[in-house]
Amino acid sequence: MDLLEGLATTRAIRRYRPDPIPEDDLARILFAATRAPSGSNRQGFRFVVLRDGEKAQRARELLGRGARTIWEAKRVRDGYDAGTGAVDKSPKARMAATMEHFTTHFHEAPVIVLAALWCHREPDLELGGAVWPAVQNLLLAARGLGYGGVITGWHGPCLAELRAAIGMPDDPRWQLVATIPLGRPVGNHGSVRRRPIAEVVFEDGWEQPAPWAIDPPGTRFTSAGPPVDTRR
Ligand SMILES: Cc1cc2nc3c(=O)[nH]c(=O)nc-3n(C[C@H](O)[C@H](O)[C@H](O)COP(=O)(O)O)c2cc1C
Structure with missing residues (x-):
C-alpha cells in the first residue's frame, strides 16, 4: 500500500472480527512500532502484547472494566443521550452505539497492546511525546497489513491492578501510556x-x-x- 494513502485511511477501528493475528504479522507491526524516533534516540517505549496468556486474561478483564467505567461517565458528562443523541441514526447516536459496543466487547479484541514509556526525568511534554510516534507507527503498520485499531486510555481506571497483573516494575519512572486493541475490522477502512x-x-x-x-x-x-x- 502507498504510504500516504495508508496514512490518510488509518481511522479509529472499534469493531473487530474474532480472527487471531498471526505472529508474523504481529512481528511486523511491532517492528514498525519500535522503529519510531525518540528524543536522543533513548527508545524508552515498551509494548506488552496481550493475547490469551494467563496474565493477559486478567489484564483484559481489568481493561474491559476500565473501558466501561470511562465510557459510562463520558456518556452522561458529554450528553450523548440528549439533543440529537436522542434522534435515531444521528451522528451522535451512532457514535454512542459504536462506543457502547466497543466498550462492551473491548476485552475480547484479538490483540490488545499496552504502550509504556520510561520517564528518565520528570515527565514533560517532550518526554511524554516519546511514545506517540511509536504508537502511530504501530497503527500505520497494522493498517498496511489490513488490521485496524485505536488509541485508548482504558488502562486509566485500573492502573495499579493492571501494573500488578502484567508484572510491571513498581517504579514510577515506567508509565503506562496507551492501550491499543487490534484486529481485522468489521466493515471497511476509510478516509x-x-x-x-x-x-x-x-x-x-x-x-x-x-x-x-x-x-x-x-x-x-x-x-x-x-x-x-x-x-x-
Ligand atoms: C491521545 C489519544 C487518545 C485517545 N483516546 C481514546 C479513547 O480513550 N477511546 C477511544 O475510543 N478513542 C480514543 N482515541 C481515538 C480518537 O477518538 C480518534 O482517533 C478521533 O476521534 C478521530 O477519529 P478517526 O481516527 O477515526 O479519524 C484517542 C486518540 C488519541 C490520539
Whole structure:
C-alpha cells in the first residue's frame, strides 16, 4: 500500500472480527512500532502484547472494566443521550452505539497492546511525546497489513491492578501510556475526516494563509476542534 494513502485511511477501528493475528504479522507491526524516533534516540517505549496468556486474561478483564467505567461517565458528562443523541441514526447516536459496543466487547479484541514509556526525568511534554510516534507507527503498520485499531486510555481506571497483573516494575519512572486493541475490522477502512488543511496550516505567520495548502480531491472534512480564527 502507498504510504500516504495508508496514512490518510488509518481511522479509529472499534469493531473487530474474532480472527487471531498471526505472529508474523504481529512481528511486523511491532517492528514498525519500535522503529519510531525518540528524543536522543533513548527508545524508552515498551509494548506488552496481550493475547490469551494467563496474565493477559486478567489484564483484559481489568481493561474491559476500565473501558466501561470511562465510557459510562463520558456518556452522561458529554450528553450523548440528549439533543440529537436522542434522534435515531444521528451522528451522535451512532457514535454512542459504536462506543457502547466497543466498550462492551473491548476485552475480547484479538490483540490488545499496552504502550509504556520510561520517564528518565520528570515527565514533560517532550518526554511524554516519546511514545506517540511509536504508537502511530504501530497503527500505520497494522493498517498496511489490513488490521485496524485505536488509541485508548482504558488502562486509566485500573492502573495499579493492571501494573500488578502484567508484572510491571513498581517504579514510577515506567508509565503506562496507551492501550491499543487490534484486529481485522468489521466493515471497511476509510478516509479520516479532519479540518481542511487551509484552516490548520499557515505560512510565514500565525493564521497567515499558505496558498499552496489545498486538500487533495475527495478529502473528507469535519468541523471539530478549536476556533478557526483565534483573533476574532
Ligand atoms: C491521545 C489519544 C487518545 C485517545 N483516546 C481514546 C479513547 O480513550 N477511546 C477511544 O475510543 N478513542 C480514543 N482515541 C481515538 C480518537 O477518538 C480518534 O482517533 C478521533 O476521534 C478521530 O477519529 P478517526 O481516527 O477515526 O479519524 C484517542 C486518540 C488519541 C490520539
